[in-house]
Amino acid sequence: MNIQSKFLLLSICILLVLPSILLADCDMMALISINPKGIAACDPGAGDYDSPHDYFDFLRSRSGSQDLDIPLNCDGYGVIYYRLGESTLSKEQTFYKTGFHTWYEAIHGEPMNLAEDAIMTPMNRASIVLGHDRLGTGGFGSHPFTFIWNNKTYSFIHNGAISSSAKTAFMNYLGEEWFVEHPSNWHGVYGDIRSFIDSELLFHFIMSMIMESNGNIVLGIQKALNNHDLEGFDFRSEVFHGMNTVNFVLTDGTSLYVFRNSRMDPTLHNLSYNVINNRFIGIKTQEQTGIEIHQNEMIVFDQSGTITSIPMVSTLPVELSSFTGSVFNGIVTMRWHTASETGLSGFNIYRGDSNLFSQSIRLNTSLINPTNNPNGYTYEYSDHETSPGATYYYWLECIDTSGTSTDMASTTVTVPNIGNNDIPDYAASVMLPNFPNPFSRGDITTIPLQLRAEDSGILVIYNVKGQKVNSFAIAPNTPSLVWNGCDSKGQICAPGIYFAQLKTKDISVTHKLLMIR
Numbered sequence: 001m002n003i004q005s006k007f008l009l010l011s012i013c014i015l016l017v018l019p020s021i022l023l024a025d026c027d028m029m030a031l032i033s034i035n036p037k038g039i040a041a042c043d044p045g046a047g048d049y050d051s052p053h054d055y056f057d058f059l060r061s062r063s064g065s066q067d068l069d070i071p072l073n074c075d076g077y078g079v080i081y082y083r084l085g086e087s088t089l090s091k092e093q094t095f096y097k098t099g100f101h102t103w104y105e106a107i108h109g110e111p112m113n114l115a116e117d118a119i120m121t122p123m124n125r126a127s128i129v130l131g132h133d134r135l136g137t138g139g140f141g142s143h144p145f146t147f148i149w150n151n152k153t154y155s156f157i158h159n160g161a162i163s164s165s166a167k168t169a170f171m172n173y174l175g176e177e178w179f180v181e182h183p184s185n186w187h188g189v190y191g192d193i194r195s196f197i198d199s200e201l202l203f204h205f206i207m208s209m210i211m212e213s214n215g216n217i218v219l220g221i222q223k224a225l226n227n228h229d230l231e232g233f234d235f236r237s238e239v240f241h242g243m244n245t246v247n248f249v250l251t252d253g254t255s256l257y258v259f260r261n262s263r264m265d266p267t268l269h270n271l272s273y274n275v276i277n278n279r280f281i282g283i284k285t286q287e288q289t290g291i292e293i294h295q296n297e298m299i300v301f302d303q304s305g306t307i308t309s310i311p312m313v314s315t316l317p318v319e320l321s322s323f324t325g326s327v328f329n330g331i332v333t334m335r336w337h338t339a340s341e342t343g344l345s346g347f348n349i350y351r352g353d354s355n356l357f358s359q360s361i362r363l364n365t366s367l368i369n370p371t372n373n374p375n376g377y378t379y380e381y382s383d384h385e386t387s388p389g390a391t392y393y394y395w396l397e398c399i400d401t402s403g404t405s406t407d408m409a410s411t412t413v414t415v416p417n418i419g420n421n422d423i424p425d426y427a428a429s430v431m432l433p434n435f436p437n438p439f440s441r442g443d444i445t446t447i448p449l450q451l452r453a454e455d456s457g458i459l460v461i462y463n464v465k466g467q468k469v470n471s472f473a474i475a476p477n478t479p480s481l482v483w484n485g486c487d488s489k490g491q492i493c494a495p496g497i498y499f500a501q502l503k504t505k506d507i508s509v510t511h512k513l514l515m516i517r
Contacts, residue, residue, distance in 0.1 A: 027062040027073060028143070028157045029055045029284040030249045031129040032256050034275075034305040038084050039129065040122040042279040049274055049289040055131065055282050056116045062286070063112070063133045064103035073133035076102050078142040079115035080155055082128040084303075087253030089146060089153040092118070096142050098186075103133075127303060128251055132157040139197035141186030147207050150215060154207060154252050158199035159285050160245025160262065160269055167193045169233035170201040174208060182207075202246065205230075217250070217257055218310055221298065225259070225312055240296055240312075241406065247271050249283065258283055259298040259312070263410075275466050278305060291499060291510055307464045309497055309514070317343040317400040321376065321514075322433045323409035325394055326448050328479070332383040332413050336396055337436040338376040343401045346370050349381050350395040355412075357395055367399060378436050386415045429455045431502040431509050438514035439485070441495050445513060447481045449474065449502070457504035461513075464497050474502065485515055 031052055033039045039052050048054060056079075063077050078096040080089060095115035097104070104112050119126040132143035143157040171193055179190040182204065188196035209227075210220030225246070228236040238244045239261050247269055250257045262269035273283040274290030281301050282289065293299060298310045319339040326333050334349055346367030352360030363383055371377040386392065391414045398406050432448040439445040447459070456476050461469040461483065470488045472481055483500070485493050498513040 026132065026134050026143075026159050027059070027285045028130070028132045028159050028249065029058055029282065030131070030157070030251075030256055030258070031055060031280055031282055032301050032303060033084070033127045033280050034303055035279045036084075038122065038125045038127050039081075039280055040120045040124070040126060042276070049282055049284070050276055052120065052129075052280065052282070053116070055129075055284060056112065058284055058286070059131045059133055060104045060112060073135045074103050075100050075134045075136040076142040077104065077112065077131070077133045078144050079112065079119075079129065079131040080144050080146070081115070081119045081124075081126040081130075082251070082253040084125040084127040087152045088148075089155070089253075094146075098140065098142050100136065100140075128253060128256065130155055130157050130249060130251065137161055137198060138194050139186065139188060139200070140195075141197055141200075143197075143199060145185050145197075145200050145203045147182065147203065149207065149211060152252050154210075154250065156199070156203040156206070156248060156250050158202060158246065158248045159271070160247050162198035162202055162244050162246070163238070164193065165233055166235060166238065166244055167196065167198050167201050169230040169235065170205040171196075172231045174204055178204070178208070199248075202248070203250075206250065217252060217255075218298075218300070221250070221257060221259065222310075222312060225261075242295070245269050247285075254302065256281075256283070256301040257298060258293060258301070260293045261296050264292070264295055273299070273301075275305070275307075278466070281305075281307075291512065294512065305465060307497070317341065318370070318398050319376070320396075320409055321437045322435050323396050323411055324432045324435065324448060325411050325413035326432060326450070327386075327413060327415055330384075330386055330388065330415060332386055332392065332394075332415065334381045334383070334394055334396070334411075335378065335435050336409070337378045338373075339438060340374050340376050341370055341372045342374060344370040344372055345399045345401050345403070347379065348397040348399065349383075350397065351383060352393045352395075353390075355393050355410075357410075360393065360395060376436070388415055388417045390415050429457070429502075429504050429507055431459070431500070431511060433511050434483075434500065434513055437512075438516045441485060441515055441517055442492060444482050444484050447483065447500055447511070449478050449480055451476055451478060451504070453477060455504045455506070457502055459500060459502045462499045462501065463493075464499075469493060469498065474504075483513075 035041050063073050076098045080094045095111040097111045118124055130144040134142050144155045147154045176190045206224040209224040210217055213219040225239050226236045228234045245262050247260045247262055260271045272288040272292045275281050296312050300308045318341045321337045321339045323336040349363045350360040351363055393412050395410045429451045434445045434447045457474045459474050459481055460471045463469055495515045495517050499510050501510045
């Protein structure tokens, strides 16, 4: 390692112990078997992340490389697994490597390799796996954290960072007696927030809400994330405004509860899942492998293969379903659909030439009037002052009746160069989120498309089990597809979650559709 690299490594380590909000680059994965014989019976597939082994390789790759002077996640890792039909853990089912500046090494006895061997041994009947690579911001130890209550072992992994204010509020709320009865997995001491890993304090707070809810995990998580007066601290506001990143996976040994509050950015705190041929479900950070989990969405996965999206109640006066931009004849049209509105004064649209909101300008001269419809509404705003070939960044802001403003969503739009035939020359084909979303059973939803002039493809609608519901051939320059909620036989589908997947010769992209009654 050269002098410059050593200095950079030292600088990073100093920054990591600062008490302010710091974005940790921790990575995590989770597996749940939907095969009655367990994860070891899931034969390898042909594609990426089609095998449980791929997820262990992912953890290895994110735990640092011998080819890099500064590993990506250099503060240890952990892997645990549950057996079919069991909701407790033994020491033999937990594998940790702890310590600052430690990572995966391809040596004999490496815990990661021992974990993979144990999980992929059929007689161990592994059914749920949690794995985590850590880049620490304080405290000692590794994820996954465990918590024993009511004859069950609950486990937890977290990707992101929690502010010192939130950590202090968690500790003060729980009190000293709590940590006497439920001590830290590692070296956390009541009264010293720096001794705790921030994620473990978050886990303890969530568990206190689950216990208060008599073991109802969904209700407990909702209570925790929506707590607006935690010893005077408004945790709910920080969660739903994305000020703290609380992407996590929690399990009771039966199901996985996966929550994401980070913004929809594939390069930072991304979280997606893949259903592999009714054999297992894999969840991971970093690049999208299947279906992306949306901001402020919790999904519950059980071992029957059922996937349930649970709404997390927001403090905002409006619940936003989508915010998209499309271009026609050089005019950018912003469209947003709300699921509900109350106490809203209006909206603002901002535009910038970079992704810095501070350098953007407001486009609308007066507030865009809301409907305050509890069932939501679809809005449009057109930007006529654009230049061919330019890329613009747009933000949607909502203003409540008290005058409080909130940055709700953002999107990027590139205005194409127009050729001789007035056909947009898109740099790449894309499928934009549908609107409205959610949409009512019996109504239609529109899926905007931006295809390159020479591109054609197929758009397939799937249900949550991965079964094909309907498919549509997409010709070049098709601007959108309207789906009426029917299957290929013309029968109206049942309300629920569906997925639209567009495939061309160059891309495969998937968006979630929600049909309600």
